[in-house]
Amino acid sequence: MTIDARGDTLTSQVMATIRQRIANRSLLAGAKLPSIRALARNLSVSNSTVVEAYERLVAEGLILSRPGSGFYVASQTAPLSLSEIGPKRDRAIDPLWVSRQSLDAADSDLKPGCGWMPPDWLPEESLRRALRTLSRADGASLTDYGTPLGLAPLRQLIGRRLADKGVEVSPQQILLTESGTQSIDLLCRFLVEPGDVVLVDDPCYFNFQALLRAHRVTIVSVPYTPTGPDIDLFAKVCAERRHRLYITNSAIHNPTGATLSPVVAHRLLKLADQFALTIIEDDIFADFETTAAPRLAAFDGLERVIQIGSFSKTLSASARCGFIAARPDWIDGLVDLKIATTFGGGRLNAELTLSVLRDGSYRKHLDGLRQRLSRAMVKVGGRLRNIGIVPWLEPQAGMFLWCKLPDGIDSSDVAKAALAHHVVLAPGNAFSVAQSAGSYMRFNVSQSLDDRVFQVLTAAIREAAER
Amino acid sequence: MTIDARGDTLTSQVMATIRQRIANRSLLAGAKLPSIRALARNLSVSNSTVVEAYERLVAEGLILSRPGSGFYVASQTAPLSLSEIGPKRDRAIDPLWVSRQSLDAADSDLKPGCGWMPPDWLPEESLRRALRTLSRADGASLTDYGTPLGLAPLRQLIGRRLADKGVEVSPQQILLTESGTQSIDLLCRFLVEPGDVVLVDDPCYFNFQALLRAHRVTIVSVPYTPTGPDIDLFAKVCAERRHRLYITNSAIHNPTGATLSPVVAHRLLKLADQFALTIIEDDIFADFETTAAPRLAAFDGLERVIQIGSFSKTLSASARCGFIAARPDWIDGLVDLKIATTFGGGRLNAELTLSVLRDGSYRKHLDGLRQRLSRAMVKVGGRLRNIGIVPWLEPQAGMFLWCKLPDGIDSSDVAKAALAHHVVLAPGNAFSVAQSAGSYMRFNVSQSLDDRVFQVLTAAIREAAER
Numbered sequence: 021m022t023i024d025a026r027g028d029t030l031t032s033q034v035m036a037t038i039r040q041r042i043a044n045r046s047l048l049a050g051a052k053l054p055s056i057r058a059l060a061r062n063l064s065v066s067n068s069t070v071v072e073a074y075e076r077l078v079a080e081g082l083i084l085s086r087p088g089s090g091f092y093v094a095s096q097t098a099p100l101s102l103s104e105i106g107p108k109r110d111r112a113i114d115p116l117w118v119s120r121q122s123l124d125a126a127d128s129d130l131k132p133g134c135g136w137m138p139p140d141w142l143p144e145e146s147l148r149r150a151l152r153t154l155s156r157a158d159g160a161s162l163t164d165y166g167t168p169l170g171l172a173p174l175r176q177l178i179g180r181r182l183a184d185k186g187v188e189v190s191p192q193q194i195l196l197t198e199s200g201t202q203s204i205d206l207l208c209r210f211l212v213e214p215g216d217v218v219l220v221d222d223p224c225y226f227n228f229q230a231l232l233r234a235h236r237v238t239i240v241s242v243p244y245t246p247t248g249p250d251i252d253l254f255a256k257v258c259a260e261r262r263h264r265l266y267i268t269n270s271a272i273h274n275p276t277g278a279t280l281s282p283v284v285a286h287r288l289l290k291l292a293d294q295f296a297l298t299i300i301e302d303d304i305f306a307d308f309e310t311t312a313a314p315r316l317a318a319f320d321g322l323e324r325v326i327q328i329g330s331f332s333k334t335l336s337a338s339a340r341c342g343f344i345a346a347r348p349d350w351i352d353g354l355v356d357l358k359i360a361t362t363f364g365g366g367r368l369n370a371e372l373t374l375s376v377l378r379d380g381s382y383r384k385h386l387d388g389l390r391q392r393l394s395r396a397m398v399k400v401g402g403r404l405r406n407i408g409i410v411p412w413l414e415p416q417a418g419m420f421l422w423c424k425l426p427d428g429i430d431s432s433d434v435a436k437a438a439l440a441h442h443v444v445l446a447p448g449n450a451f452s453v454a455q456s457a458g459s460y461m462r463f464n465v466s467q468s469l470d471d472r473v474f475q476v477l478t479a480a481i482r483e484a485a486e487r
Numbered sequence: 488m489t490i491d492a493r494g495d496t497l498t499s500q501v502m503a504t505i506r507q508r509i510a511n512r513s514l515l516a517g518a519k520l521p522s523i524r525a526l527a528r529n530l531s532v533s534n535s536t537v538v539e540a541y542e543r544l545v546a547e548g549l550i551l552s553r554p555g556s557g558f559y560v561a562s563q564t565a566p567l568s569l570s571e572i573g574p575k576r577d578r579a580i581d582p583l584w585v586s587r588q589s590l591d592a593a594d595s596d597l598k599p600g601c602g603w604m605p606p607d608w609l610p611e612e613s614l615r616r617a618l619r620t621l622s623r624a625d626g627a628s629l630t631d632y633g634t635p636l637g638l639a640p641l642r643q644l645i646g647r648r649l650a651d652k653g654v655e656v657s658p659q660q661i662l663l664t665e666s667g668t669q670s671i672d673l674l675c676r677f678l679v680e681p682g683d684v685v686l687v688d689d690p691c692y693f694n695f696q697a698l699l700r701a702h703r704v705t706i707v708s709v710p711y712t713p714t715g716p717d718i719d720l721f722a723k724v725c726a727e728r729r730h731r732l733y734i735t736n737s738a739i740h741n742p743t744g745a746t747l748s749p750v751v752a753h754r755l756l757k758l759a760d761q762f763a764l765t766i767i768e769d770d771i772f773a774d775f776e777t778t779a780a781p782r783l784a785a786f787d788g789l790e791r792v793i794q795i796g797s798f799s800k801t802l803s804a805s806a807r808c809g810f811i812a813a814r815p816d817w818i819d820g821l822v823d824l825k826i827a828t829t830f831g832g833g834r835l836n837a838e839l840t841l842s843v844l845r846d847g848s849y850r851k852h853l854d855g856l857r858q859r860l861s862r863a864m865v866k867v868g869g870r871l872r873n874i875g876i877v878p879w880l881e882p883q884a885g886m887f888l889w890c891k892l893p894d895g896i897d898s899s900d901v902a903k904a905a906l907a908h909h910v911v912l913a914p915g916n917a918f919s920v921a922q923s924a925g926s927y928m929r930f931n932v933s934q935s936l937d938d939r940v941f942q943v944l945t946a947a948i949r950e951a952a953e954r
Contacts, residue, residue, distance in 0.1 A: 036726030043763040082729050099677045102823045116823050123635050123831045127627070139626030147629045148622045155618035159606030160594070162614045165804040168590050198665055201830045209701060210566045214681055230827035234676060259503030262549050296510040337632040338834040356569045356583050360697035363668045364590045367805040369835065 030065050034073035037063065042082065042093055053083060053091040102233050114450065115226035121444045130476075132468040133435070133446030133461075135225075135274070136337055137419060141392065141466050143376060143385040147336055150375035154368070161371050165364030168355045170196025170343075174374040178329075178343050185306065186318030187327060189345045195354055197342040198366040200304045200330035201227065204267065207300055207326060207344065208235045209357050212264050219257065219266040221249055223422070223451035223460070225274040225302075228267050237264075241453035244276055246413050248284030251291075258295040265298050271313045272305040275451050275462035276422040277415025279313045289316060292324045299325045307334040307386055308393065308418045322347050331373050334386065341366060341373040393419055396465040404463065407478050412460070421463045429484050431461045437480035443473060445480075497532050501540035504530065509549065509560055520550060520558040569700050581917065582693035588911045597943075599935040600902070600913030600928075602692075602741070603804055604886060608859065608933050610843060610852040614803055617842035621835070628838050632831030635822045637663025637810075641841040645796075645810050652773065653785030654794060656812045662821055664809040665833040667771045667797035668694065671734065674767055674793060674811065675702045676824050679731050686724065686733040688716055690889070690918035690927070692741040692769075695734050704731075708920035711743055713880050715751030718758075725762040732765050738780045739772040742918050742929035743889040744882025746780045756783060759791045766792045774801040774853055775860065775885045789814050798840050801853065808833060808840040860886055863932040871930065874945050879927070888930045896951050898928045904947035910940060912947075 041047040054062065056070045063070075074091050077083045084092045102116065122134035154161070169175060175191040182189050197203045212218060214236035220228050222241035232239050242257055243250045249268070257263070270280040280288075292299055301316045306329055317327040322345060330342035344354065358365075376382055394417070401411055401421060408426040415421065425431055431447035438445050446464075448457030508514040521529065523537045530537075541558050544550045551559045569583065589601035621628070636642060642658040649656050664670045679685060681703035687695050689708035699706050709724055710717045716735070724730070737747040747755075759766055768783045773796060784794040789812060797809035811821065843849055861884070868878055868888055875893040882888065892898055898914035905912045913931075915924030 032727050035728075039726065039729060040761055043761055080729055099817060099820055100680075100824070101820050102827055116826060119826045119830065120635060120822070123632055123826065136632065139630040142626075142630040144626050144629055151618050151622035151629075155615045155622070159609075159611050160805075162611055162618075162805055163606040163609040163803045165590055165603065165799075168587060199829060199832055201828065202832075205828045213567075227827060227830060230823070234824055234827045259506065260499050261502075262506060262547055294507055294510055332632075332830075336630045336835070337831070338627075338629055338838075340832055340835075350566060353566055353568050355587070356697070357567065357701055359583060359586045359590065360569055360694065360701045361668065361672045362666060363586065363694060363799075364804070365666055365669075365807055368803070368807075368839075371805075372835075 030069045031072045031076065034059070034063060034065060034070055035077055038073065038077060039082065047093050049093050051093045053093065055090065100234070102230060115229040118226055118444070118446045118450050119230070121439065125444050126442070129442040129444060130467065130470055130473050131444045132463050132473050133444045134464055134467055136333060137464070137466040141389060142334070142336060143382060146376045146379045146381055146385065147339070147372070149379065150372050153375050154371055157371065161367070164367065166196070166367035166370060167364065168359060169194070169351075171367065171370040171374060174341075174370050174377075175343070177374065177377055178345075181306075182317075182327070182345060185303075185312060185315055187315055187322070187345065189322060190348075193322065193345055193348050193351060195344045195346070195351060195358065196366060196370055197344060197358070198362065198369070199332060199340040200302060200328055200342040201231065202362075203328035203330070203342045203344045204228070204300060204302065205231060205234075206354060206357055206361070207328070207346075208232070208237075208265075209361070210350070210354055211298055212237050216264040217261055219254075219263050219297075220453060221268055221273070222454050223275050223448065223457050224267070224453070225269070226446075226450045229453060232267075239453050243456075244273060244278060246276075246278045247281035248278070248288065251284050251287045254288065255291055258291055258297065263295065263297055265300065266292070267300045267302065268316075269302045269305065270316050271303055271309055272415065272418040272420075274305065275420050275446070276412060277418050277420050278413060279416055280316070282314045285314045285316055285319055289320050289324070292320075297324065301325050301327045303327055303329045304333055305418050308390065310390055310394075310417045313416070317345065326350075331377075334389065335373060335376055335382075339369045339372045341369045390417065393417070393466060396469060397421065400463060400465040400468045403474055407474060407481065409461070409477070419464050419466050421465060423461050423463060425459050425461060426481065426485075427459075429481055430458050432458065433484035433487055434461070434477070434480045437483045438476050441476045441479070443476045443480075445477075497536045498539045498543065501526070501530060501532060501537055502544055505540065505544060506549065514560050516560050518560045520560065522557065567701070569697060582696040585693055585911070585913045585917050586697070588906065592911050593909070596909040596911060597934065597937055597940050598911045599930050599940050600911045601931055601934055603800060604931070604933040608856060609801070609803060610849060613843045613846045613848055613852065614806070614839070616846065617839045620842050621838055624838065628834070631834065633663070633834035633837060634831065635826060636661070636818075638834065638837040638841060641808075641837050641844075642810075644841065644844055645812075649784075649794070649812060652770075652779060652782055654782055654789070654812065656789060657815075660789065660812055660815050660818060662811045662813070662818060662825065663833060663837055664797075664811060664825070665829065665836070666799060666807040667769060667795055667809040668698065669829075670795035670797070670809045670811045671695070671767060671769065672698060672701075673821060673824055673828070674795070674813075675699070675704075675732075676828070677817070677821055678765055679704050683731040684728055686721075686730045686764075687920060688735055688740070689921050690742050690915065690924050691734070691920070692736070693913075693917045696920060699734075706920050710921075710923075711740060711745060713743075713745045714748035715745070715755065718751050718754045721755065722758055725758055725764065730762070730764055732767065733759070734767045734769065735783075736769045736772065737783050738770055738776055739882065739885040739887075741772065742887050742913070743879060744885050744887050745880060746883055747783070749781045752781045752783055752786055756787050756791070759787075764791065768792050768794045770794055770796045771800055772885050775857065777857055777861075777884045780883070784812065793817075798844075801856065802840060802843055802849075806836045806839045808836045857884065860884070860933060863936060864888065867930060867932040867935045870935075870941055874941060874948065876928070876944070886931050886933050888932060890928050890930060892926050892928060893948065893952075894926075896948055897925055899925065900951035900954060901928070901944070901947045904950045905943050908943045908946070910943045910947075912944075
């Protein structure tokens, strides 16, 4: 069908009329549009002009055609609601619930469910020194944008730290970001398209789910065992469907505290090769380790594996700084995306992070921190067992205990009851794509040393048992 | 067609076989797959099982069906390349070119094309004081995540600043972000879907284009006049097609330095109502203003208009902090997205920004800055005219001069020639979706005071004229 210049203008006018009626709500979502004949008569145009206008509006998605019935107004595009993507859930076990409750908590609230440590567990004095040092830095450090890759000496230092863990990487393969979360977000922008399928662990860090929803991908999970993902199931899932990406923590797994074994790591990488799967290894808990666990990035040499990390957990979550270590041919595309979406961000935080990492006391801080966490782990583990809450495993390190509640108790009920007493807990299903962790709960031992945590927990469990 | 459990398993096995052959490259992109009959015989399954498997792989996008010819391996999903989205362009006028050259420039390079001021034009001393003050702050300020909305006293202060410009907004409607760029990025995540159509000005800030490409939307531009967008064309474009969003600067337009007139602002808002268009008003140059220009957000009362801003241009681009002011019912969805994609980011930078803004000297800094810019504008404008480069208009304020080069000179050629002499320029077409600004160039007057800028420019123009 060819349309001359005048026909094209008339079509545009008809389209504009319909658009306007929809915009000013004289035609509501779901309403039937006038018949072709009626509208043609009404606007003094030919039937074929209306047909063409309707077809183009259908192509734009503004109206729908129901063959044999007519044309209808499509539902308006509403803003994206993360809580409406994916299966409907109780708000208390929505992946964003724990984040929001933890971030919004008052100073006096207790937060055994949150994912970070109290201020006095972090290197406050080093940070104060770093701020004073920075107050004497050159003007550009204080006022200018960061470079596309980010502060060179910090990238060199991160490169040496990765080499210590067996990951050989040049500073040109390291891209600084504003946080670990932003690292994964940038990689998702780079690697996935809406509708792609992404693999995660069950359970996994709840914000992986929230972040992946924002990328409009399908999330598939594989159960996590004490030595890594259930590798037979992992193989089966890969064979069934094409997955673009797998996101995991290998050294200290969140929330379980499990450690990937070399055998599972090796099989995982073979499957990644076989099914052209890219893996994001989130190594954000690296500095908590007491003995080095295998890293996928070290085995793989950054071919299929991308490692990300940050300093939010051991240095500061106020002055955040993260990084991506990836194969050299991906860096340029990642830099373009970083500039497009953040421009040259994060310079001051990178300067601060470098200053603290160079400060001789940071290593001492980490030594002390590991011991303190290890003592808290024993103490909190014991107190939890006393009230019938049993750790799934004894983690080698880190701050998390993934625990089974007494039989028949729903962790979501317990979390809701505890919140009324200003205690923020982390119910299991917030971590579970398959919603299979209703009787589990994650405890952050550094935030669970107050007696009130156990008083409120005991009462909340009693309350949940009576429901 | 119904498939029993065993049939389904066989189908999955056939699919896994094909997936594996593609993954291990025994079937390359574009290769023809075995015929249905041949594969069925080979794998000892029925023809209908292979048909089902191929159909599902087509649905997944892994293979393609060419009717009458057979099935072919689809091209592998490659990582997103921003430079490959949208029309192909010379790298020198790619929207990301100016950003990368400016951010990557050596300290000794001259950057008349960049979008920010030299360090000594920014409030260095206030920043040093703020860093020292922060070194004595409470532990949580130094180590903890930010709250979901961001630092309350800073949101209150931003609310008062907006009220001064006629935008009435409660602190609960203000969301802190890590930068102005991140504000727009978050809003795009919230408001647009891949394939939506977004309106920008021609010319417009080049990073709007790069950012919108990352969101996989179609970008449409309307010419900008000295008083705002060409409003008749704007109306025509809206009538022709459904646009989801319009992104613009209203007070001091980047790159032109133009100021929106009240008449155009009013017509623009009427069109936005008529065509259900949301507007992002990027007010990042607000603090440069000498006399207050009309704000869309003020006229509209934040119904259809969202205002964003930041302090990267007047306070620091190293300690960045931005904000979004939007209608109350959108804040919750934006907070969810902010947590999902950044977690509680930017606390330290928000503390620093607050400290500088509260410092009595900031207002004095701005007064001095405006005078200094105004003097530079006169001086640089005069020197440019001397070599035949003529400003499109005399901006009321700000740092940019949008200039026409001598007839027949291509600004992209000039930019390339100047780069060889370590001078980063901003060629017009980097700002133009329609590629209509080849003879224009943006100058940042604060970065154009060195004699060498004009020597290199003169030589580069001569060189371009001889091509």
